[in-house]
Amino acid sequence: MLAIEVEFLMGRAVISQVMDRTQAEWPPHPQRLFSALVAAYGELGEQGDNQEQALRWLEGLPPPEIKADLSASLRSSPSYFVPVNDEVTKAVKDKNDFRHVLDRRTRQERFFPAAVPGDPVVVFQWPCAPGLEQHRAALRGLVENLTYVGHSSSPVRACLREQPVQPSLCPTNQGEISLRVPSSGRFDRLVTTHELREIDESIQPPLGRFQSYQRPSLVRxxxxxxxxxxxxxxxxxxxxxxxxxxxxxxxxxxxxxxxxxxxxxxxxxxxxxxxxxxxxxxxxxxxxxxxxxxxxxxxxxxxxxxxxxxxxxxxxxxxxxxxxxxxxxxxxxxxxxxxxxxxxxxxxxxxxxxxxxxxxxxxxxxxxxxxxxxxxxxxxxxxxxxxxxxxxxxxxxxxxxxxxxxxxxxxxxxxxxxxxxxxxxxxxxxxxxxxxxxxxxxxxxxxxxxxxxxxxxxxxxxxxxxx
Structure with missing residues (x-):
């Protein structure tokens, strides 16, 4: 059994839906967690093959169960025009730009929708994860170095759980909720997208696989x-x-x-x-x-x-x-x-x-x-x-x-x-x-x-x- 516990330290999660940036995504999609783990892998300096093998093993597991507060308050967001990060100002046609540095920075439209759950802890759980012991140490290193999930204003604390939890959502063939989940090859796609974004920041990773989820039934x-x-x-x-x-x-x-x-x-x-x-x-x-x-x-x-x-x-x-x-x-x-x-x-x-x-x-x-x-x-x-x-x-x-x-x-x-x-x-x-x-x-x-x-x-x- 593999269970990853993620706690949103600010009590809310700033995560935009892929299809509608003004609306909050809740619960966080399993693919969102996997992307955060790949980001942690990159920030750690790609330490050895063990962590890469662990991520490739993780993407091959079936979709996880999820424990989350499904009654979270979802707050939509108006658009904000935010200055981009500092960059070198270039002279155009040998003309100097005498405006203040903040005025010279371009502004981009941004959205900050948020989900405010009663319980800020979310657990992603794989009831059957054969081969876990081989990758446990590498996974623990990645999980414990997660800094945020979603927007950078959503800092998290994450760890591997030893005890299983009662899930709020379970994967199924026909369910009421559709969530994005990782699948084989997702690690390579994210790495390739990161390399392409160094040339063109508008490039986004593919949506990936969708999985149906439903609330677990208490029937036998x-x-x-x-x-x-x-x-x-x-x-x-x-x-x-x-x-x-x-x-x-x-x-x-x-x-x-x-x-x-x-x-x-x-x-x-x-x-x-x-x-x-x-x-x-x-x-x-x-x-x-x-x-x-x-x-x-x-x-x-x-x-x-x-x-x-x-x-x-x-x-x-x-x-x-x-x-x-x-x-x-x-x-x-x-x-x-x-x-x-x-x-x-x-x-x-x-x-x-x-x-x-x-x-x-x-x-x-x-x-x-x-x-x-x-x-x-x-x-x-x-x-x-x-x-x-x-x-x-x-x-x-x-x-x-x-x-x-x-x-x-x-x-x-x-x-x-x-x-x-x-x-x-x-x-x-x-x-x-x-x-x-x-x-x-x-x-x-x-x-x-x-x-x-x-x-x-x-x-x-x-x-x-x-x-």
Whole structure:
């Protein structure tokens, strides 16, 4: 865990929005902090390669969580015409300028909008920062030498925190706030811009990457990450959700081949001895055309969902393996083109929007049937109890009501008997569609039962109009 604490010593932050210089930026964007760290690196005289490596490592981390007072008072600014810094006065056409030195200085339009928070401390927090210990010393040197963030009239005190904080904003695929964040290559862009500004001061660094943020929810979440990697299936045979098992097996085999020889237990699902791991690992889920008036259950794509504990390195390796497009061979059925979908792209099919499966709801329904982990017993644990244990296994509370059937409550989803294919994880076990009601709202993704890693037991929120 990496957390950088920044305290605005004057009790206010003079930071202008990039798009509107008269308005204050609050909370400070993560990219603003990164730029300040690069500035500190330059002011320290670029001491060795350790600090440069630390900054390059930092820009490669996922967007941080932010703790800040979101009710800060934002003060807009009128324009001020401020004299520029002292410079040598040059004679023009051999004529002397007899004006006072302050009158000879040109004036530029300036804005000083400010944010005045109740708590002047802002924390940027990366819950998972693999490789931190290697760069901790260099980062501490940069952080402790921060002088200001934003305008130079906003002096700060900064340090590395040892304890995590409860964030006010968390990165998400679809959020209410958009903040600029650093990304790979940002350090080089800032250095290049600094060199160009020595020739032309009007040059500004590029805006960079924008990331959506939202306030964290207090609802319970499953152990799986909301940020799935999604691919579209194009061309080839027309398949439906009833082909989930054989398709996922082909996808998994192709993915392992693309990983190569070295693959972690979290990505392959097997330990060093070749046995199935008991730890949460990569889940491969079908994305079909469902929950619509014309839904027919056609397969449109595949979602790859990692546990929330997965490291950035493992996520990058998975993304690299999915990059393409590439061909998925299905034996006698032919081949399909697999195309990776950028999470910020627009215009894709609605069926490929995985955020539908990660929303908050108290009632969920299965899209693919749930495979019970154990056989229900008349005098022991019944079906409802088995499904309750499956919910608790992925970090959710036990449901207050479970309704079972052969038909899904989600339109377009095939019946339980339509699903074909064999797998040692699910063969000989009971399969049922279910509607599950919790006593509180929970957040997905929700995959239950013995087939949760191979596409079965996938649930989605049941709309109120269908309850």
């Amino acid at each position: 979440r499953s152990i799986f990450s909301e940020n799935a990697l999604v691919v579209a299936l194009e061309g080839g045979p027309r398949l439906g959700l009833d082909s989930t098992l054989p398709l996922i097996q082909h996808v998994r085999n192709a993915l392992l081949a693309r990983f190569g020889s070295s693959v972690s237990e979290l990505l392959c699902g097997h330990d060093a001895e070749g046995k199935m791991t008991r730890q949460p690992h990569l889940a491969i889920l079908p994305l079909g055309f469902v929950d619509s008036g014309h839904a027919d259950g056609a397969l449109k794509g595949i979602a790859f969902v990692l546990p929330s504990t997965a490291s950035t390195a493992e996520r990058r390796k998975l993304r690299a393996a999915l990059a393409g497009p590439w061909q998925l061979h299905l034996g006698p059925l032919g081949s399909m083109t697999v195309r990776y979908i950028d999470p910020f792209s627009r215009g894709e099919l609605k069926a490929l929007d995985f955020s539908v499966y990660t929303q908050e709801s108290d009632v969920w329904a299965s899209v693919t049937p749930i495979v019970l982990d154990r056989h229900p017993k008349k005098n022991g644990a019944g079906v409802e109890a088995v499904i309750a244990m499956a919910c608790e296994r992925i970090g959710l509370p036990a449901p207050v009501e479970v309704r079972l059937g052969c038909v899904s409550a989600i339109s377009g989803a095939p019946t339980e008997r339509d699903f074909h294919g064999r797998s040692k994880q699910v063969d000989g076990k009971v399969r049922r569609h279910a509607v599950i009601r919790f006593g509180e709202r929970v957040r997905g993704p929700l995959m239950l039962g013995a087939g949760r890693f191979i596409g079965l037991g996938l649930c989605m929120p049941l709309r109120k109009s269908k309850r």
